[in-house]
Amino acid sequence: MRKRSFKKRHIEEAIFKSMMIFSFFLVAGSLGIILVTVIVKGLPALNLAMLTQIPKGGYYLGKEGGILNAIIGSLYMAGGATLIALLLSLPIALYLRSYVSNSRRADIVRLSMDVLWGIPSIVYGAFGFTIMLALGLRASLLGGILVLMLLELPIMTRAIDEVLRMMPVELEQASFALGSTRLETAFYVVTRQMLPGIVTAILLAFGRGIGDAASVLFTAGYTDRIPTSLFRPAASLPLAVFFQLGTPFPEVQRRAYAAALVLTAIVLAVSLGSRWLASRLGRYEIK
């Protein structure tokens, strides 16, 4: 009897272990396949001209040029949106954490954020477009930044909020015991302890922002020029991929994969860079 249950437990263990290993390979494998596809199809079409030039006449028919307009446009839009979203979401998350914590009001804010998180980006795009129409604005870099900011805000706020909830209460109390106000505690102690997590949250939002096509389709438009003003349209990498993939010419389609490769490389570089930064900043973190 004893022996059988021993065996049974081992079988259980083996089953669950293999399920976990399977999930790991599913995730790692998906990433691998995406990377391989993008590299195999995109790398041959990638060249210096693509990274340093804007589309010339007939680019979308297979003639010369590059996607510098989309690279710059995407960096401007996602960078600007992430920055503004951070300026808004950090105070919201700190407020939730330090002032209202688990009250009803906090629950309502969290619920709203979760709902906003779930709204498809095309809806954000349409919403932004409607507002811009009402205000008489045209598709522009600013419109793209603001809509991407709206898209990123709930993601960043909730991610930072979850990070802040991991904050040990005693650490805050240690700061209160020295006569700190809640604000000082929030900025000098909570933020510092949580910095690595906050960097991850920013990254998550940036990744979502730079990769989104639907929300900038109407609000930022698309142009072959590098944006010089907040009020001019701006190109973006996801739309560059979309438009090029939509052409009937194989060489342009290959360039779509090259653009996707550039987009992936940017996300990867930002990801690795911020991880490095987080580990440096996390030097003083209380484990």
Added chain:
Amino acid sequence: MDAHIQIRNLNVSYDTSQALKDVNLEIPKQQITVIMGPSGCGKTTLLKCLNRFLELNTSTHIAGQILIDGEDIYALGMDVTEIRKKTGLLAQRPHPLPMSIYDNVAYGLRIHEMAKKGREMDGKVKHYLEIAGLWDEVKDRLHAPATGLSIGQQQRLCLARGLAVEPEILLGDEPTSALDPISAQHIEMRLLELKQSYTIVLVTHILRQARRLADYVIFMYLGEVVEHGPARQLFDHPQQPRTRAYLEGQF
């Protein structure tokens, strides 16, 4: 007796249960007052009333008066950060701030603008690390993370950090309970030195520690103060049967 803290008709309740019943006490200046009693008797609750930490927990109700230097700390318009600055706290476990060793001590000085950056700050940080008996061990790694220290060193760092904001009162909530015997002894020695200039209120459940440190003793049981008085008198001639039973180890 020169009372530093006066507690009058203090009643504290959490949601439904009463944690402190009609506490009336006077805590003497520049002595070590030890609050002892079995777990759940309200000793930590009493301690947390003194730096207004209890109200961080929203479901508590506090009634009565606590006077520090004759001033009611629960009066309307009292600045809670001032009260907490005046009453340093050593918690059960050390919780260094997520900063370097140096910044842990400098933090309080900075937020209260008590020292200028540079030489003045360096001097003060050194001074308080010396008082806490930690300077020699950390002087070569002041900018290393505080988490690299041992638990005992961390507790002394917390002591230095608390002293740096120049409190008058030091509260200790079983400050040696997480420490090894040698580190605990280290802290006890510091406390005995510090009572020259600070009023110290210590919660402990270690009877022998109470005997070693106390000048004045408060014995609590089930939310009530059963007996209080000078240490020698209370330890040698307890008046209440419950105190006697506790001292004999019957709880």
